[in-house]
Amino acid sequence: xxxxxxxxxxxxxxxxxxxxxxLFRRGKLPGAKDxxxxxxxxxxxxxxxxxxxxxxxxxxxxxxRIGPTAGVAxxxxxLTPESRYVTTxxxxxxxxxxxMCGWRIDSLAALATAIAxxxxxxxxASRKEVEKILGQKFGKWRAMTxxxxxxxxxxxxxxxxxxxxxxxxxxxxLDLRTLMSALAExxxx
Amino acid sequence: MAKKLERGKxxxxxxxxxxxDIVKTCExxxxxxxNPFLLDVKYALNTLRKxxxxxxxxxxxxxxxxxLNRLSRVLRLQGSQLRFQSSSLYADPAFLEEKLKALSVKRxxxxxxxxxxxxxxxxxxxxxxxxxxxxxxxVLAPIEERWRRFEVGASAPPRFLESEDLDKIxxxxxxxxxxxxxxxxxxxxxxxxxxxxDYQDFICGEDFLQTVERAVQVSFLVTYGYARIVRxxxxxxxxPNEERKLERHPVSFPVSITRxxxxxxxxxxxxxxxxETK
Numbered sequence: 001x002x003x004x005x006x007x008x009x010x011x012x013x014x015x016x017x018x019x020x021x022x023l024f025r026r027g028k029l030p031g032a033k034d035x036x037x038x039x040x041x042x043x044x045x046x047x048x049x050x051x052x053x054x055x056x057x058x059x060x061x062x063x064x065r066i067g068p069t070a071g072v073a074x075x076x077x078x079l080t081p082e083s084r085y086v087t088t089x090x091x092x093x094x095x096x097x098x099x100m101c102g103w104r105i106d107s108l109a110a111l112a113t114a115i116a117x118x119x120x121x122x123x124x125a126s127r128k129e130v131e132k133i134l135g136q137k138f139g140k141w142r143a144m145t146x147x148x149x150x151x152x153x154x155x156x157x158x159x160x161x162x163x164x165x166x167x168x169x170x171x172x173x174l175d176l177r178t179l180m181s182a183l184a185e186x187x188x189x
Numbered sequence: 190m191a192k193k194l195e196r197g198k199x200x201x202x203x204x205x206x207x208x209x210d211i212v213k214t215c216e217x218x219x220x221x222x223x224n225p226f227l228l229d230v231k232y233a234l235n236t237l238r239k240x241x242x243x244x245x246x247x248x249x250x251x252x253x254x255x256x257l258n259r260l261s262r263v264l265r266l267q268g269s270q271l272r273f274q275s276s277s278l279y280a281d282p283a284f285l286e287e288k289l290k291a292l293s294v295k296r297x298x299x300x301x302x303x304x305x306x307x308x309x310x311x312x313x314x315x316x317x318x319x320x321x322x323x324x325x326x327x328v329l330a331p332i333e334e335r336w337r338r339f340e341v342g343a344s345a346p347p348r349f350l351e352s353e354d355l356d357k358i359x360x361x362x363x364x365x366x367x368x369x370x371x372x373x374x375x376x377x378x379x380x381x382x383x384x385x386x387d388y389q390d391f392i393c394g395e396d397f398l399q400t401v402e403r404a405v406q407v408s409f410l411v412t413y414g415y416a417r418i419v420r421x422x423x424x425x426x427x428x429p430n431e432e433r434k435l436e437r438h439p440v441s442f443p444v445s446i447t448r449x450x451x452x453x454x455x456x457x458x459x460x461x462x463x464x465e466t467k
Contacts (some may be wrong), residue, residue, distance in 0.1 A: 010401055030310040061309055079283050088306045095295075098302050107243070109297035113289050120282040124274050126223060127435075136290060141367040160437055161220060178304035181280050183285065184294055186300060 005070075012050045014041050016054065022052070022087045026051065029154070029168075031086030049085065058140050062090040086172050109112045110134055110146045111155060115166065118156070119176055124163045130156075193358035204240045206257050211236065214260030218266060225266040233260055236402050333388045373406050374415055385419060388444075390461075395455045404444060416443065441448065 011126040013036055015096040018041055053063045067083035093101075098108060118125045127147060134143035147164070150156040154169035170176075211233050218225050237256055244250050273279055289297070355361040362370075380386045392403040407427065410416040414435040419426045 005435055011433045013394065023309065024313050025310050030308050087309045089309060090306065090385065091303055092303055093298055093307070095302050098298075099303075101307070105294060105298045108301045109294040114303035115301075116280075116285060116289060117282075118283045119278055120280050121221060123268060133286060133289060137294065139365075141370060141409075141413075160444040162220070162435065162437075166311055173305060173307055175306065176278055176302040179300065182303055183288060183292075184280055186296065 009056065015042060015052045018045070018048050018052045019056075029084065031084050034065075034083045034085065036087060057090065060090045061087050064088050064172055066168050084168070085114070088173060089105075099146075099152060106138060106142075107146065110138060110143075111150065112179065113137070114147065114150060114164075115170055115174060116179060118164055118166055119180060124165050127158060127162045127164050128185060130164055191448070201243070201249075204243065205252065208235055208240065208252050211256045212252070212259050215256070215263050218263050219259075221397060225263055225270055228263055230260055230267075284360055290425050370409060370415075372401070374410060374429060377410070377416060377427060381429055385421075385428050388418065388425035388427045389454045390458055392460055393429050393451065397448050400454075401446055404446055413438070 018037065021037060021040060024106075032040075034045075037049070049063050049072075056062060063085055064087070065083055065085050095105070099105065110169050112135060114130050119132055131140070131143045131147055134146060140147065146157065149165075151158050154167045154172070156164045158163075158164055158166035166176075197205060213230055216221075217223055233256075237253060237260075241253060287381055290299075352361065352363055356363045360372060376387060377391065380391065388407075392407055394400045394403055407416070411418055414430060414433045416427060416429045417434075419428060
């Protein structure tokens with residue numbers, strides 16, 4: 001009984017430490033890499049993350065792993081060199097809440113357009129094409145600025161030949177199946 | 190082609206051209222210019238097989254290997270397209286494009302948030318940020334002193350604001366940023382019809398503010414690939430691009446403009462103008 005209690009307290013401390021590592025930003029990117037978690041939490045870090053996930057479930061958050069094999073949008077491409085764990089919202093937020101988080105409706109619509117277009121082109125589309133389709137709604141210069149912002153924040157990546165692909169943040173934050181189904185079901189206005 | 194090959198040894202130049210055509214087609218498919226299924230892989234492989242016994246030079250063998258490698262990539266693309274089309278993510282690109290054009294901005298934003306699970310993260314106080322805050326606090330003047338600076342006596346009587354006044358105070362722009370850049374690009378193209386334009390000459394305006402604004406606008410033109418900066422004999426020359434050309438490896442180039450620098454440029458420009466008139 002005593003041993004069990006000790007083991008529970010031990011994991012409790014490590015769960016706290018894992019929460020700190022995942023929730024507080026330390027570098028350029030949010031979350032923590034798997035080697036970092038292994039070094040700070042020990043070999044059983046995955047078990048600790050499961051416990052943390054159970055706790056976060058109560059507040060509508062979850063621990064997600066972004067890696068080359070995870071996510072539906074990878075299309076067999078290695079986009080991130082190392083696996084990274086992040087905490088994301090389990091449910092979704094309303095448009096009003098998104099605006100309160102600092103997002104403009106324009107930017108959200110542009111993100112939906114850019115991601116859906118890249119997905120429809122099997123995960124890779126030329127930057128010019130994406131800018132063209134965005135330009136029809138937001139103007140040429142704004143389209144260029146928006147694509148720059150999306151590549152900077154990690155929603156889209158750009159390779160040397162000017163092709164855009166879905167980057168780590170899209171794979172972490174977007175449920176592409178829901179997005180594509182919603183677009184397919186949306187009625188023409 | 191197959192019939193011609195059966196008769197005897199093919200002409201080497203023709204054979205090379207055919208293999209190069211295969212390589213180019215494969216590369217175009219890889220760049221998403223064509224549908225992967227537009228290439229008849231079986232026919233292409235037969236072509237390579239027919240030519241293979243006649244290759245004598247090392248470079249021809251290398252070309253053959255390259256073509257085979259590119260064909261294998263096209264096959265992989267065909268495979269991934271089949272997998273993709275059978276998945277629930279598949280949507281006809283043309284249909285989707287129409288839909289994206291037709292849907293309103295608000296509806297698109299609503300669709301995104303339905304499938305969006307943003308990352309939760311917190312930003313915390315760090316030692317450097319605390320030091321920075323203390324330094325700022327120490328140099329910050331008391332609020333009474335700061336307010337005193339704005340006491341300018343009785344205010345002017347109220348009057349109507351024209352659109353030019355609103356533009357000056359930054360409430361409403363007379364022309365959009367896009368229009369300003371387009372105008373600047375046209376100006377650059379006109380000036381560069383006889384050759385490269387000197388960077389300093391081009392951005393130097395009637396006052397300091399205008400000069401800084403023009404420098405910022407030129408930086409946007411260069412970043413977006415509508416113009417390029419060339420360095421020659423210690424000076425910077427500005428040239429417009431015929432077509433938009435993005436730099437694959439962009440280089441940052443800081444240009445420092447102070448009032449003193451601007452005054453020197455202006456003097457220099459006046460001297461140049463007077464010598465030209467003489």
